Amino acid sequence: xxxxxxxxxxxxxxxxIFQPKLESKPVGVMSNNDGCIIARSAELKALDIPxxxxxxKLEELRQRGEIxxxxxxxxxxxxxSARLTQLLRNACPDVAPYSIDEMFVYLDGFTTEQCxxxxxxxxxxIRRHLGLPVCVGLAPTHTLAKLANHVAxxxxxxxxxCLLGGQDxxxxxxxxxxxVSSVWGVGHRLAERLAISGVSTAWELRESDEKQLRKRxxxxxxxxxxxxxxxxxxxxxxxxxxRQRIMTSRSFGKSTGDFxxxxxxxxxxxxxxxxxxxxxxxxxxxxxxxLNTNRHRRDQPPYFPQALIALPSPSDDTRAILDxxxxxxxxxxxxxxxxxxAGVMLxxxxxxxxxxxxxxxxxxxxxxxxxxxxxxxQINQQMGQGTISxxxxxxxxxxxxxxxxxxxxxxxxxxxxxxxxxxxxxxxxCTSRT
Amino acid sequence: xxxxxxxxxxxxxxxxxxxxxxxxxGRAGFSGFPSPAQDYEPRTLDLxxxxxxxxxxxxxxxxxxxxxxxxxxFDGDLLIVDRGVKPRLGHILVAMFDGEVLIKRYxxxxxxxxxxxxxxxxxxxxxxxxDCQLWGVVRAVVHEYLR
Numbered sequence: 001x002x003x004x005x006x007x008x009x010x011x012x013x014x015x016x017i018f019q020p021k022l023e024s025k026p027v028g029v030m031s032n033n034d035g036c037i038i039a040r041s042a043e044l045k046a047l048d049i050p051x052x053x054x055x056x057k058l059e060e061l062r063q064r065g066e067i068x069x070x071x072x073x074x075x076x077x078x079x080x081s082a083r084l085t086q087l088l089r090n091a092c093p094d095v096a097p098y099s100i101d102e103m104f105v106y107l108d109g110f111t112t113e114q115c116x117x118x119x120x121x122x123x124x125x126i127r128r129h130l131g132l133p134v135c136v137g138l139a140p141t142h143t144l145a146k147l148a149n150h151v152a153x154x155x156x157x158x159x160x161x162c163l164l165g166g167q168d169x170x171x172x173x174x175x176x177x178x179x180v181s182s183v184w185g186v187g188h189r190l191a192e193r194l195a196i197s198g199v200s201t202a203w204e205l206r207e208s209d210e211k212q213l214r215k216r217x218x219x220x221x222x223x224x225x226x227x228x229x230x231x232x233x234x235x236x237x238x239x240x241x242x243r244q245r246i247m248t249s250r251s252f253g254k255s256t257g258d259f260x261x262x263x264x265x266x267x268x269x270x271x272x273x274x275x276x277x278x279x280x281x282x283x284x285x286x287x288x289x290x291l292n293t294n295r296h297r298r299d300q301p302p303y304f305p306q307a308l309i310a311l312p313s314p315s316d317d318t319r320a321i322l323d324x325x326x327x328x329x330x331x332x333x334x335x336x337x338x339x340x341x342a343g344v345m346l347x348x349x350x351x352x353x354x355x356x357x358x359x360x361x362x363x364x365x366x367x368x369x370x371x372x373x374x375x376x377x378q379i380n381q382q383m384g385q386g387t388i389s390x391x392x393x394x395x396x397x398x399x400x401x402x403x404x405x406x407x408x409x410x411x412x413x414x415x416x417x418x419x420x421x422x423x424x425x426x427x428x429x430c431t432s433r434t
Numbered sequence: 435x436x437x438x439x440x441x442x443x444x445x446x447x448x449x450x451x452x453x454x455x456x457x458x459x460g461r462a463g464f465s466g467f468p469s470p471a472q473d474y475e476p477r478t479l480d481l482x483x484x485x486x487x488x489x490x491x492x493x494x495x496x497x498x499x500x501x502x503x504x505x506x507x508f509d510g511d512l513l514i515v516d517r518g519v520k521p522r523l524g525h526i527l528v529a530m531f532d533g534e535v536l537i538k539r540y541x542x543x544x545x546x547x548x549x550x551x552x553x554x555x556x557x558x559x560x561x562x563x564x565d566c567q568l569w570g571v572v573r574a575v576v577h578e579y580l581r
Contacts, residue, residue, distance in 0.1 A: 020530045020533060020534075020535060020569075021533055083490045083491070086489075086490040087490050087491070090490065128517065129488075129490075129491040129517045129518050130490075130491065130517065131517070131569075410493075411493060411494075414494075417494050417495055417496045417512075418493070418494075418495050418496070418535070419495065419496050419497075419498050419535070420495050420496070420497060420498065420513070420528050420535040420536060420537045420569075421497075421498045421499045421534060421535065421536055421537065422497060422498065422499035422500065422501040422502040422507065422509075422536070422537050422538075422551065422553075423499055423501040423536065423551055423553070423556045424531070424532070424534055424536065425534075426498045426499025426500075426501070426536075427498045427499070427534070427535075429498075429499065430498040430499065430509065
């Protein structure tokens with residue numbers, strides 16, 4: 001069985017842990033430089049405010065106190081994400097982070113009942129011990145686990161945990177009422193093309209002929225159909241396919257503790273990620289870097305650090321991403337650990353065309369040379385991966401990140417900790433005194 | 435200050451830090467008498483291992499106010515809060531009470547569970563019939579004399 005643990009409105013939930021006043025209020029988190037909405041609480045969704053709404057359009061609502069808008073606090077989100085991953089690692093045999101707020105857990109050898117019980121226990125523990133609300137989807141394949149998670153989120157009947165057997169009536173009934181566009185990896189365009197050939201539900205995709213799918217669409221879609229049947233055929237390294245986030249990670253052939261070697265691997269992943277990013281015409285707002293030691297080596301201390309670095313402004317420039325990767329590595333690197341795996345994940349992707357340039361943000365041309373990047377990509381496409389690559393980049397210029405409404409970095413800065421009063425009104429009394 | 439650390443936005447790893455110096459192993463010199471300390475692995479006492487039992491679930495909080503002084507928590511003290519601990523009577527808790535985050539002792543008062551202060555001006559708050567939620571259990575308090 002594969003489980004997908006997915007935090008509900010992750011950024012907003014992180015904020016609410018340390019600011020209980022935001023509970024049950026409409027809360028939105030804005031992208032870098034307070035450009036647009038990238039995360040919404042259920043209450044904000046209920047106000048019909050779509051993702052990507054430019055923040056200035058909501059300014060009036062904010063000033064009237066009807067909604068709360070916060071600058072993105074990536075340092076806090078990154079720390080909470082690392083805690084979530086670590087909690088899962090302590091409880092499950094194998095864990096693979098898929099994005100900042102979604103983690104796959106692999107439960108080989110567990111019975112269905114055990115899986116469901118573990119799912120419920122994890123959900124409670126994460127809520128209680130970290131303060132994060134999550135939903136858990138359990139199924140024999142990644143694609144079905146994703147769907148199960150979706151159901152767990154939508155339908156209160158499941159109380160946050162949904163298990164799909166893959167072959168049972170429950171799975172069949174669910175697939176029959178799931179539009180094909182809700183299937184993991186099936187985008188809007190693909191859904192339209194599928195509709196023309198008479199495939200509009202997940203069940204119809206599952207029942208389609210695999211060879212036909214491969215011929216008329218793609219290998220990936222054929223695999224998705226197999227996965228819907230309960231046959232696992234996606235591996236973690238193929239998992240960046242839905243492209244809402246971009247992840248590049250590889251295991252090293254041999255574990256290494258050498259800074260330069262680890263850095264080189266990460267630089268390769270960064271460059272590949274940036275290419276994928278430009279291919280789909282997106283910009284990334286932040287870069288997550290992670291390292292893993294070999295979890296099967298009992299004689300070496302385990303160390304699974306991750307760091308989330310915000311980019312000065314959303315970018316698809318390889319050099320901006322390389323800078324962030326180097327900063328992340330410098331934060332995490334410890335000389336006595338031997339690493340087995342390193343990865344780069346680009347998060348909070350925005351559409352390159354629709355992105356708003358911020359008036360006060362860093363000038364876009366500073367790190368934006370579309371022609372240079374296009375040329376590099378073209379050469380690498382024609383002459384082979386890595387023909388041209390970037391060397392060490394210089395230390396970044398001192399950009400100012402606009403974050404007028406950023407909450408304190410409660411978990412990573414001594415001078416920004418959460419405050420608790422010893423009696424009602426104590427905090428207000430203390431702030432008015434100073 | 436906003437902007438001061440604007441560029442470096444790291445998430446600290448949750449593993450306790452390794453020793454700040456290289457461990458002394460092997461012989462004292464390249465020849466001659468072996469170090470008598472060879473068999474004693476150097477250790478340094480790390481407060482993290484003493485005060486932090488569940489690193490993933492441990493958070494730091496600053497105390498505000500004077501009404502817990504009786505239990506050794508002063509205004510501005512640093513609290514080490516473990517969310518992985520099951521609360522029991524007698525524990526000092528961080529709780530969410532009426533939209534406020536409060537530090538209180540979880541204890542019986544007149545036979546029922548209350549959130550108690552250590553100050554005559556602040557009577558125990560009954561838990562019955564209120565919307566009080568546990569945030570975490572205070573494992574330790576750090577009171578710095580020099581700041």
